[in-house]
Amino acid sequence: MELISGNEAIARGAWEAGAAIGVAYPGTPSTETMEAFSKLPGVYAEWCPNEKVAVEVGLGASAAGRRVLATMKHVGVNVAADPLFTAAYTGVGGGFVVLAADDPGMHSSQNEQDSRYYAAAARIPMLDPADSAEALAFTKEAFDISERFDIPVFIRSTVRISHTKCAVETGERTEHARVPYEKDPSKWIMMPLYAKPRRLDLDARVEDLRAYAEECPFNRIERKGAQTGVICTGATYQHVVEALPEASVFKLGMSWPLPARSLAEFARSVENVYVVEEASTYLSDQ
Numbered sequence: 525m526e527l528i529s530g531n532e533a534i535a536r537g538a539w540e541a542g543a544a545i546g547v548a549y550p551g552t553p554s555t556e557t558m559e560a561f562s563k564l565p566g567v568y569a570e571w572c573p574n575e576k577v578a579v580e581v582g583l584g585a586s587a588a589g590r591r592v593l594a595t596m597k598h599v600g601v602n603v604a605a606d607p608l609f610t611a612a613y614t615g616v617g618g619g620f621v622v623l624a625a626d627d628p629g630m631h632s633s634q635n636e637q638d639s640r641y642y643a644a645a646a647r648i649p650m651l652d653p654a655d656s657a658e659a660l661a662f663t664k665e666a667f668d669i670s671e672r673f674d675i676p677v678f679i680r681s682t683v684r685i686s687h688t689k690c691a692v693e694t695g696e697r698t699e700h701a702r703v704p705y706e707k708d709p710s711k712w713i714m715m716p717l718y719a720k721p722r723r724l725d726l727d728a729r730v731e732d733l734r735a736y737a738e739e740c741p742f743n744r745i746e747r748k749g750a751q752t753g754v755i756c757t758g759a760t761y762q763h764v765v766e767a768l769p770e771a772s773v774f775k776l777g778m779s780w781p782l783p784a785r786s787l788a789e790f791a792r793s794v795e796n797v798y799v800v801e802e803a804s805t806y807l808s809d810q
Contacts, residue, residue, distance in 0.1 A: 525693055527691055528689060528690075528692050530659040530686045531553070531687070533656040533659035534557050534659050535557050535558070535561035535564065537662070537664045538561060538593040539697055540694070540697050540698060541591060541663065541700070542699055543561075543590075544568065544591060544700075545567070545569070545591070546592070546593045546594075547594045549575045549577075551599070552597065552633075553625045553686035554686065557593075557595040558593075561595075574603050575596040576603050580607050582594040583607060583620065585618070586619070586620040587616075587617045589617045589702035592618060593623070594623070596622070596623065596625070597624075597626075597633065598626045601624050608642075608648065609646045611675075613719060613725075615674035616675065618700070618702065619667030619668065619671045620676045621663060624642070624650075624679070626682045626683075628682055629683070638803075640680065648675060649678065650677070650680050650779050651665070652680045652757045652776065653679070653777065654759060654775065655688070655690050656688070659681065660694070662742060673732060673736075680758065681758075730781065733781050737782060738786055740783070742776075742778050745786075746772065746773045746775065747772050748770050749771065752795070752796050752798070753771065753790060754771050754797070754798050754800055755774045755799045756775060756776070756799070757776040760801055760802055764800050772794055774787065782807075
C-alpha cells in the first residue's frame with residue numbers, strides 16, 4: 525500500500541496499463557500527474573507548447589500504436605477541443621486517455637467549468653473516480669475501454685481528487701505491445717469524404733458505449749433505506765456517504781454516457797431521489 529494523491533494515482537495507473545508516452549501542458553490541479561509519470565521507468569514524457577499540441581502529439585503516438593496519457597486542467601480542454609472532437613471520429617490505435625482536471629471553487633483557476641459537458645458534446649466516454657484508489661483503477665481500465673471501443677477516453681478529476689492522498693494498492697506494469705500501424709486514410713484523414721462515414725461509425729460505437737454503461741462495474745448502487753436515494757459522482761460521493769449514512773446511493777463511476785435504464789430503475793426504487801454535485805448541474809440536467 526502507498527499513500528498517494530489522485531494525480532500520482534492516475535500517472536501510476538497509466539504506467540501499470542503499459543502507457544509509453546505522456547504529453548501535457550501544465551496547469552493546477554493537473555500538473556503533478558505528468559511530473560509523476562515522467563519519473564516512472566520505460567516511458568517518454570514531454571511538456572508541450574499548449575494542450576492542443578499535446579493532444580495532437582498524443583494522437584500521433586496512438587496512431588503509431590502506443591498507449592498514451594495526455595493531461596491538462598479544465599481550461600486546457602478548451603484549447604484541445606479542436607483535435608479532441610475529431611479524435612472521437614478517427615478513433616485510436618493504442619489506447620489514448622486524457623485527464624481533464626476540473627477545479628470547482630476556483631482554488632487555482634480563472635473560472636469554473638465542468639468537463640463532463642465536453643465529454644457529452646464530443647461523445648467521448650468519461651470516467652469519474654472518487655478517490656486515489658479509483659483514480660488508479662479507472663485509469664488502467666480506461667486504456668482497455670479506449671481500444672475496445674476505438675475512441676479516446678476522458679478521466680475526470682476535481683481538485684479534491686487530484687490533491688487528496690489516500691492508501692492505494694499499487695501493482696506491476698503490464699507491458700503493452702505496440703499495435704502495428706496500418707495505412708487507412710478512411711480512418712485517419714477526416715476530410716468530408718471520410719468524415720461522413722466515420723460519423724456513422726461513431727454513432728454505432730456510442731450505442732455500444734451506452735450498453736456498456738449499464739454493466740460498467742464502476743457504476744454501483746449502495747442500497748440502504750428506501751426513503752432517500754442520492755445520485756452522485758466523483759468527490760461528492762465522499763460527502764454524501766458521510767452526511768447521509770442511511771441513504772441509498774447510486775455512485776456513478778462513468779459520467780458519460782450515463783446508464784439511463786439503471787438510473788430510472790434506481791429512481792423508482794426510492795421515495796425521494798436527489799442529485800448532489802459540485803458547482804454544476806450536469807447530472808441534474810441529464
